[in-house]
Amino acid sequence: MKISVNVNGTPREADVEPRLLLVHFIREVLNMTGTHIGCDTTSCGACTVLLDGRPVKSCTVFAVMANGRDVMTVEGLEKDGKLDRIQDGFHQEHGLQCGFCTPGMMMTGYSLLKNNPSPSEADIRWAISGNLCRCTGYVNIVKSIQHASQKPAQ
């Protein structure tokens, strides 16, 4: 099937198998490897991207379902050489260690701040509860998102 997906503001066209998962479309067809795979079962959230602005686990979405829609990945966060506030927050507050869950975690955090500019700690913990992290114990991820929430959105 021919599809056209608007990825980080750029239309990307490809002829794909109907069963191709969105995460494999992003990683293997578009060669954008910032979006990771941790489980294939919608449990870990490493593959979280924004589909029309909403976070989805791209291991559980077919690429064809993204046809004609907007997808935003971690590669789309930095604008004009400047890190997004969510990226800077993770850097300043040591919200990442091995970096594997980080892209998905940041996409969830980015989406949270769009919808709730001043989240409480409980709001943040609820929002990221679908994203597993094995390294940080979440303490500094919460602080990272709080840090970002105190900066203006780009």
Next chain:
Amino acid sequence: MEPRTSPEIGGMGHSMKRKEDARFLRGQGKYVDDVKLPGMLYLDIVRSPYAHAKIKSIDTSKAMAIPGVLAVVTGELLKQYNLHWMPTLMSDTQMVLPVEKVMHQGQEVAAVLATTRYIAADGVQAVEVEYEPLPVVVDPFKALEPGAPVLRDDKPGRTDNHIWHWEAGDKAGTEKCFNEAEVTVKQDIYLPRINVASIETCGCVAHFDKTDGKLTVWMTTQAPHAIRTVFALVAGHVGLSEEKIRIISPDIGGGFGGKVPVYPGYVIAVAASVLTGAPVKWIEDRMENLSAASFARDYHITAELAGKKDGTLQALRFKTVADHGYTDAAANPSKFPAGLFHIATGSYDFKSAFIEVDAAYTNKPPGGIAYRCSFRVTEAVHAIERMVDIFAHELKMDPADLRQKNFIKPEAFPYKSPFGFEYDSGNYAGALDLAKKRIGYDELRKEQAEKRARGELMGIGISSFTEIVGAGPSKHYDILGIKMFDSCELRIHPTGKAIARFGTKSQGQGHETTYAQIIAEELGIPAEHVAVEEGDTDTAPYGLGTYASRSTPVAGAAGAMAARKVRDKARKIAAYLLEVSEEDLDWEPGKFSVKGSPSKSKTIQEIAFAAYTNHPQGMEAGLEAVNYYDPPNLTFPFGSYICVVDIDKGTGQVKIRRFVAVDDCGNIINPMIVDGQIHGGLTMGLAPAMYEEINYDADGNIQGGSLMDYLVPTSMETPAWETDKTCTPSPHHPLGAKGVGESATVGAPAAIANAVVDAMWHLGVRHIDIPITPPKVWKILMEKGVAE
């Protein structure tokens, strides 16, 4: 410790932001699955649905008929090259692919090679395997009974499932002590099988270049150099020679011990690449990861303590059955089949102790890797810390007071334990005092008494653990004969910038930052100008890798020693440039100056430039050094954790209200990174304490083989950890550091379990095996008649 260097230099004690973040934040990290080579093929694995079965036939015809499927690799094919079995790290044997029978559910049976990931998966579905089920043994006690089916009938002459017996300590002296003791306590404690479940699973890309015979493997490994040597030893007979093997451990998405062993999938991918000449990628999916690799623990401990009525501890005795699955593929130093389990006397001054372990084969996947700890240390710490609590409660003493009474005193260090370890330094009372103060211990005990009077269940649990990390001195510690040193190769460039390469491999610990800070501390070169590389066996010096919290204790020490060698040469050059003798120079981070006239000085940058442009005649040019560091001893970090829980009598749910962790890891290189390590370690202590467990039913079917069933804690369950520090430097480490990545995982489970039991001791509850789940607690509440 106040930093000795300026923030611009960024040596020890500075919370320098991490250098590696730049790529991770942009999605530009390079993990194994991100490697994509021209003509790369994909490998997927057929796995056994049975825990024990004969393989009657494997029919690959339907799979081979699928367009894009190129080959199906079977045990019979590997047997032609004598590659169907491989040695484990403990010198046992493990099947790469089976010829006769399978020994656990999820075991590799055949592998499909195809042009795409999806076609490979189609091929796996189409391979038809006929099995004949055999009797299954999942209980290690039953496995050790006479008459049990002999699982390893591949081993000539084997008549039972007993792998080894190991013991340490003074058996007779301990028995005498128990016989004469005023008080003894005894408890069965089980630490179930768990899986490290790093968010990145295991995998590799193997590329055998037929032109020059060179094999390059990008691999999720914590120990690339040892892997290269293992490959050369195991596959030398098929032409793999060590200079033509390059292992690259790229960015690793969490290791926690799970990426130490060699798994069959790696070997099959290498074999497939050697046979085809094409690059081959194999990436485990999550269910494969949870059902076939990275298992830890499975220790059944019968623990006993003896002591006096006044609370003095005298003797310790542990008898243990270890379930290793179908092969002993544990990752331990070779002389220690039960790892460092004999750290079991912990923080207490026992007179005598004895410990024994019997290991059994069962129809489970190989177990025995360390779940974020040095070789069976969590098993030991959990048992001793549970037992100390039981002993205190039996005597109606406060568990904090009983600990204080029995701690090894600060002036007793270096302390020789009954098992022969020499603890380097410690101040256990200081850590517990600080933890009590931070959490408000006395007030909490008052609150608990009031709540108990009202029928509410609240508990306070302590764990005052002693860790043992940094393996290890070459006299005692090796893996497959390779001594457990580690290394640094340091080069200073003419402009005074540096590159440092290490034999370890970060999996998130932040080595690129921490190691740079060590070089900065020793040479005064700003850490931002020290590039750190590791993980590529073609460029990095040989080392045993990153696990057992050994990076800072061993490789970090190598970095400091290499830098000191550089400094020694720099001093000679400075003396030459300043026309004074070496003894007339003072060093401060970044420069040498003449004693008495500090304005006459040379910076390390000026000296580096001179090393290449104006070096003294008769001296070699250049400024570089290598150090292979063989630690004189292990290091012994410690801490005291206090946990407060409230139990819901309606549901059995345990709510962690507060958790204070006081850690002492000696001198700290980067406080921000250390805190991050402790947060993560605590969460991997919480996980097995309350959520994670891999069980098997009587037929050997895994219970918990997906992240729906295997409950890795989310942000909702994880408490807001509170951390604090004391600082007792290691006297033998060049930087006074000790290692910290695993302390919290080792110490936390006992604090949580002790808190839950403390909440219910008055109801007659003595012990609950972890994970302490709501159904377990609810059942107890029902039995005790207090459920609501």
